[in-house]
Structure formats: structure tokens, C-alpha cells
Amino acid sequence: MTETIISIKNLHAHIDEDGKPREILKGLNLEIKAGEVHAIMGPNGSGKSTLSKVLAGHPDYEVTEGSIEFHGKNLLELEPDARANSGLFLAFQYPVEIPGVNNLSFLRMSYNSKQKYLGKEEMDPLDFDDFIEEKINILKMNTSFLDRNLNEGFSGGEKKKNEILQMLVLNPSLAILDETDSGLDIDALRIVADGINTYKSSKNAVLLITHYQRLLDYVQPDFVHVLAGGVIQQTGDKNLALELEKSGYAVSK
């Protein structure tokens, strides 16, 4: 039997707005198995980004009801760093700049945090150089990229590629990509898609959050969901995305 990577049941979550809670997710259900690619589409403000942040454990959001099992364990009990080290990865829609922090050192620190968490041996700087070079070639990035400070002064496209590079380095079991395709030109989109396809295997899963069908031309989804009003309104195969592209979200109503 294929392993269930994540199982989300009746998920309710809210954010504090001026001291008042506003519920954004209102009973969301989703199950993702190993080897699957899921795409979540939906109008602005429907809760797509909220879902990704709740899964990653962002402190601004509070889960009020429901459950999330990740590899059979209660994800909600884990701190954000423990979730990451257990194999949950979020490629951010807007990766933050961290001035003065060297990109390469950060990547190694991140990789070794996971190794340590899993009780595995940490990688020394020399081995890591070889390891990272292989990954960076997949994304056709220049190695000078590694000497820069983490996302500092990166273009929009460079930031997104850096997210995919981190995904390749950490090799998570669930990669959540929050609008990674937004703001990419067609060449960059292809490279990012190549990165995702390289990563994808029968043992892991991908959750793509996107507004556009075009990424799905390169990364074939097994399921397409429409998220609206805080719940999954409709689920279909990749043809649903094509339909949505043509006629908008009205079809899902």
C-alpha cells in the first residue's frame, strides 16, 4: 500500500486581526500519498497561503479544530523547526532577505540541522561543496550565488530558484510550493519545473499552490483542487486546471 504522507481532516484555522480572530480555513480535508503531485488553485484570499503557513507552523495562525497527521504523527504538536526536520518543506511565496548571512553557510547549517535531528552524521564543508555543486547545476545557477548573502539583493527569480535549491538540498518528503511560479519568466519557469521534476519520486509528494495553469504544463499534477471559502470545493484531474484557466472559478461554484 502506498504510504500516506499527510492527512488533513476538518482543519479550522484563524488569524488574529486587530485582536479579533478571523477564521480562514473552515473545515478543510486533504490527503496526499507518496508519489503524488497535488495542485491547489483558487481565487485570491481563499486561504491557499494560509494552508501552507499552517502546515509549516507559522505562529500567526491558530488551529482551532481538526487534525493533521504527517507520516502518521500529530504534526500540530511539533515546532516549526521540528516539522521541517521531519520532512516538511515550504517554498515561500516571498522569501525574506537575511542580511550578512552567507547563502552557502546557511544551506549547510540547514542541511546539518536535519542530519542532527535524524541522528545522522553532519556533512563537513568540503563534502558539502561537492554536494551543493551537483544541485546547483540542476538549476543552471552560477556558483557565485552561494557566496552572496541569503536572498539579499536577489531578483524575484533568483529568490524562487534559491527556494528550489533548498528543496533539493533538504530532499523533504513533502514539498509545498507556494506560488513559486509567480513572477518567473518562461526560462526560469522551465528551470524551476526541471528542479521539481528532478526532486519528485515515488517516495515523496508535491503540493503546488498556484494561480496559473502554465506551471502545470511542466509539472503534471495527479489532482487539482479548488480551494474557496476555506474549504476544498472541488477536486479533479489536470483537466480541471485547463477548464479553470478557460472559464475562471465560476465553474466550481
Added chain:
Amino acid sequence: MIDTNLEKLQSQQYKYGFQTNIEAETFPKGLSEHIVLKISEKKNDPEFLKEFRLNAYKQFQKMQNPHWSNVHFPEIDFQDIIYYSAPKKKEAKQNLDEVDPEILRTYEKLGIPITEQKRLEGIAVDAIFDSVSVANTHKKALLEIGVIFCSISEAIREYPELIKKYLGTVVPHSDNYYSALNGAVFSDGTFIYIPPNTRCPIELSTNFRINTEGSGQFERTLIVCDSNSYVSYLEGCTAPAFDTNQLHAAVVELIAMDNAEIKYSTVQNWYAGDENGKGGIFNFVTKRGKCLGNNSKISWTQVETGSAVTWKYPSCILQGDNSVGEFFSVALTNNLQQADTGTKMIHIGKNTKSTIVSKGISAGKSENTYRGLVKILPSATNAKNYTQCDSMLIGAKSMANTTPYIEVGNNSSSVEHEASTSKISEDQLFYLQQRGISTEDAISTIISGFCKDVFKELPGEFAAEANQLMSLKLENSVG
């Protein structure tokens, strides 16, 4: 929500807060001409130095404690301070076998081996314990190339001409209240002289240790770097954790001749008081360098992490043409610590240049002020200054201030000032945590990134040490 976590930030227990049990010769508390004379007598001062002290004391009596800074502290009772306390046995030892083993152990605990067998290779140490220098390494080897590195007491005896010529020429008694006090009661410190055409081959350093409760430390450092010479010097400071405040009022004078360069680095980790602000050192220090010669350069790097109150402005007087002054500073305050620190760059010579990079980090309920003066005199044609002041706030209860003063006296000069204030952002923390990095490591990563431009100025392994120190200071019970 991370903010609430950050509020729990507490400095890790201060590692150097122990006191050494040692028999000391201690003067009674209080300040008077009699005490000044007793110190002078104790130190076997030559006549010129005795007068130097008495003049300073007269000056001090005429002055008032200044109140213009952003730091707040109870009135200091100068009659409640011990002005001289020294471990029994004599002063600076030629032979370290004579040093009290209890003191040797203290320095080992501090991570500063001073015995000949264990001394560090690339660095010479002058160890100042309360009021006196207790050990000084590498002295002989340095003398062979003409470099004088000794306690100032020894220099006063052995090289009175040099002392007479330079002492008090950069920071006169009348400069300020605490420099006047220091002039009257200073009991030891470090003296360095680098002869012409000499690059000092190793780092020279002083480790300051306050040990006796109720005693103040008043040391005097004088560094003279002659033509075409170079020296890199660094100082470290620690003290036991006492409930009462202690005063540390030092004076540091640097003099650079033609083409000379002095690099002066400080890692200050005095006891900062507890999380309720009880105890800790009042660190009121006057540090100033004079670029006397043409093409000379003085560079200050400071990492200020300790003390209950820090009040200091390492400055440069750029007198020689084409001389260069630099100031790189990281000031970290946590709990109830206060810091008012910065620099003064006084441009007198032509084509003089100064660079100021200041990074202030405030956590807890602390208050951190950058205060700086860039003054370009009419004579300083084509002078240039670049200033960058960045403040970072951790949590919601800390405070950061930036107070730059700029006076430009000619129209061929240029002054640039950039300032920023940021909060350690929840998004930055979350980003790093999402990459598997713990909250604590995430905070120290962000902080060391923020301080990078300053840390890279520190010599060798001290950059790593400073990084570690910052993490320790912010280490918390989160997670």
C-alpha cells in the same frame, strides 16, 4: 507570538562571575588628596607623575558629573569606592613562578593562560588584576626588536621620558569628569611603544579583571606607534557578579606618527548585572587616538556586550594630512543594560578620511544609543566621512536611539550618513525555522549576519569568539 518568546530571552548565566579568594592589600574606601598621595607613594611615582595626579585631582574637584547622556544611574558616591586593591606580593613579575597560583588559576579559568609553558603563541598578554598588572608575557622577545610592552607602572619607572612626553597629550585631565578622576587615581594599565619601521609581529593584549568587591578599576593605557610602524592590540574585560555596582573609569590614549597604523580591538564583557538590573559595572571610559603623523591610521573595533551602563566614545583626532580614522562597533544590550556609545571623528588635516560602522542590538528592556560627532575643521580640505548606523530591536520593550552630530567647516568635504532601525522580524525567524534551524540558532544567525561588517574587523579567532559571545548573551529558554 515569537515576540512573547523573545521576551523570555535571558542572558545565560555569566560565565566569568566568580571571585578569586586571595589576600589583597586594599586601601580604605574614599577619595581625598591623602588617598591620591598614598597611591602615588605606593607606586613609587617620580615627581612629575605625583604632580600629574595632584593636578588631575584638583581638576576633578572643580568638575561636575555630566548628565547629557541617555544613561540613567544612581549618583555615584565617590567616597564609597576602594581606589586601590592589589593582590599581596609584589607587582608585575619577571618570573611567572612568583605569581600567586590562585591568580594563575583565575586566568586559566578565564581562558587566558599566562604561564610561560602555556602562553598563547601569537599573542602577548598583560594581565591586570584589580589595580595592578600581575603578569606580562612575551616581554623579552618583544624588547629584542625594540617593542616595549609592559605595565604602565613599569614604564613610568623604566621609560619616564616616553611617559612624560606622551601621557595626557591626547586626553588631558580637563577633558571630562572621569578622565580627571582617572588621572588622579590610576594605578596601572598597559604601555606600548613600537619603534620606527617596525611591524609588531604578534597581537598585543591586555586582560582586565576586577576581583575585589567595592573596588573601582582605573587603568591607563598608552600606545605610541612610531613612524612606518604597525601594531594590533586587543583588550578583554571580565568581573565577578556582585550585587553592587562597580566603577570602571579608564583612559586610553593612542598616538600614531607618520605612516603608522594602530588597530585597537575591544571585547568588553564586564558583569552586566542580573535580569532585574541589580549589580554590574559602570563602564565610563575615555578612549581617544591621535593621528599625529601624515598618512597615519587608527582603527577602533569594539564589541560591547557587558556592563550595566556603558558610556564611551573611542575617537580619532585626524591631525596629519591623509590620515584615516575608523570605528567599528557592535553594542549589545539585554535585560536592563544601558549603552550610550559611539565615536568622535575630528578632521584637522587635509584629505583625512573617517569611516563609522555602528551596530546596536537591544533586547529585553534595555536601551541602546549611538552618539557620534563628525567634525570637519576649515583646515581639513577634501575630508571624507562615511557613517552607517544600524539598530536592531529584539522584543517589544527595548529601545534604540541614534544621535549623530555633524559639523562641516569647509565646502570641499563630504559627509555621508546612513541609518536604519529594524526589528528582528518574525518572518526572518520563521524562514530559518522552516529550514530546520532552532529558534536560538536562528536568532544568533540573524544577529551575527547583522554584525558581520564589524566582526570581520576583529583579528583572527576573536571574530569567532565574538560571535559565540553574542549567542551566549542572547541564549534563552525558548523551545
